[in-house]
Structure formats: C-alpha cells, structure tokens
Amino acid sequence: MSEKYGIIASFPDTPSFFHAAEKVRDAGYKKWDTYSSFPVHGMPEAQGQPRSKVPIFTFVGGITGFIVGLVMVWYMNAYDYPLIVRGQPYFSPVFPFPIMYELTILLAAFGTLGGMFLTNLLPQHYNPLFNSDTFLEVSGDRLVIAIEARDEQFDPVTTRQFLEEIGGTDIEEVSA
Template identity: 50%
Template sequence: MSEQPYGLIATFDTAAGLYHAAEQVRDAGYKNWDCITPCPVHGLDGAMGLGRSRVPRISLCGGLLGFTTGMSLIYWSGAVNYPLIVGGKPLFSPMFAFPVSYELTILFTAFATIIGMFVLNGLPRHYHPVLKDDVILRGLDDKFLIVIEAGDPRFDAIHTRALLENIGGTGIKELEA
C-alpha cells in the first residue's frame, strides 16, 4: 500500500527562471504551491498571485486597542474609581493620559503583530515534508525550487510533472508525505 506523495518539487537555476515559472504555475490555476529561494526575489509574491498580507491590519487593531485601553484606564481610575479634584484639575484629560496610552499602543501593536504573523503563517510548524528531501539543502544555498502540493485541486501527477518540465524545471521529484 503506497502512500500518496506530498507533491512534486522542481529545481530552477536562476531567479529569473523561477519568477517566470511561478507566473506560469499561477496561470495554470494551481493554488497550493510554494517557491523556496536562497535569497529574496523581488516581485515573486506578485508572480505567485499572492495578495497583500493581513498582518498590518491586525497590527492596526492591536494599536487601536492599546490606545483605547490606555485612555480608558486613565479615565476609569481618575473619574470613576477615585475622583479627586486637586487645584481645579479635571477628572480626565487626554493630555495626562497620553503617555500611558502611547506605551500601551506600542505594546499591543507589537503583540498583535507577532501573534498575527504566527497565526497567519501557521507557526510553529515543527515539520514539513519538503524538509525530508536533500534537494532542500540546494534550495537554501544556490538553487530555486517550486513545490506543488498533491492536495491542490488541479494536481495530477502526470500533467503537473509535464507542466514543471515545460517551464524549465529540472530534477523533478515526488516528495514523500
């Protein structure tokens, strides 16, 4: 009883080759695939059809929550919990609440950014099938890789292999699950 493979992996020699291959894989309609590169490749996200990250929105929500928490804390402690008028000072003033709100804005934004990044990236992931194969070492050194997962709705071992060969992929191998 053979186990279904995780997918196919193909090697490319140059960043430009990978970039154009990624455009063709995207245009072929694949959704569950990834590129592995030893260095950043400018524009690869667009070539893969990836949209903007949602992490900045999560960070903004964290910052707004921190600011609101700081202002609410100072309002509640000064005007509700312990109202004390000294020298005509108002029970609440945003000017006095700003330092606390500012610090909580930074703190909550940092936490929201880190937590949002971990959740959206599915981290921590202690194992990935690509790490089983030795070709990953080349992908971290001087080669560029495309991995198309078998779970993709368009995946067909024969047609996907033919696509990877046609777009310039070499050393195409099945990855164990």
C-alpha cells in the first residue's frame, strides 16, 4: 500500500498561500485543493473554481415542486374525486396556488440541500490526507496546498520542484 495520494506543501502566511494557489491554477493543475482553518477571501477565484452548480439543483427542485402541486390538486379535485367548493370550478390555477407555492419552496430547499451534498462530495468520512501528521495541523494554523497524484500533470519529481519554486515548505508525499 505504498501508492501515492499526492504531495502537500505548507505556506508561511496567507498572501504567499493565496498567490501560490494562483500559480498552481496557472500551471494547469486540475486535481488539487487548498486547506486552511479559516476562509480566505477570493480563494475560489484564485483556485480557478467555476461558479457553484447548486442553483441548478434549486431551480430543478422548485420547478418540480410547482408542477407536482399543480398536478396533485388537479388529480384530487378535478379528476379522481371531482368536488365543488364554494361554487368555484373543479380546477383553476388560482386556488391551488398556495399549495404549488409551498411545494415549490419545499422542493427547492431539498434541491439546495441535496445539491450542496452532491457537489461537495459529502458525506466523506475518510481522506488519505489524514495519514499525514503535518496535514493535521491545518486545523491549527497551517496553510496547505495538496496536489493529487491522479492529476494528469502530476509527476513525483517535477511537481515537488514546482511546489518548492512557488514558496512551499515542509513538502511531503502522502500515501493513499
């Protein structure tokens, strides 16, 4: 089990960490990430991450809820058991609107929650990075960039050199 997961490098302060991330992005690496115990403003852009896909899940959930509410009321009040209420028609888009509206919100919220879990690859109980004692200090004050071995550009020698060039210290390989 000596297969490599990747290489990690630490950075002394937030600015060098931030600019190192920009250099990794510009070098064309895809399978890598930054780790810190606090949010670094602008890091998603420095990492070249595209905009979140969660709104799509929200939108699809919302539309589904709207249609489900519409069809449900039509099925119950106009098709399966036609019922006259207050002398109004069996079906109209007006009176089931609260139901359509509530289901839109409910399923949009479910879509958001589910989309967040899916796009964050959660739940994830284990990560090979935990094998490194250096990496565990990230929950203290360490700032770490990890480039994974499954990246196409990854090479044990040149990637290590690259991380040294951009100012990384305590560079070590992490086994899978």
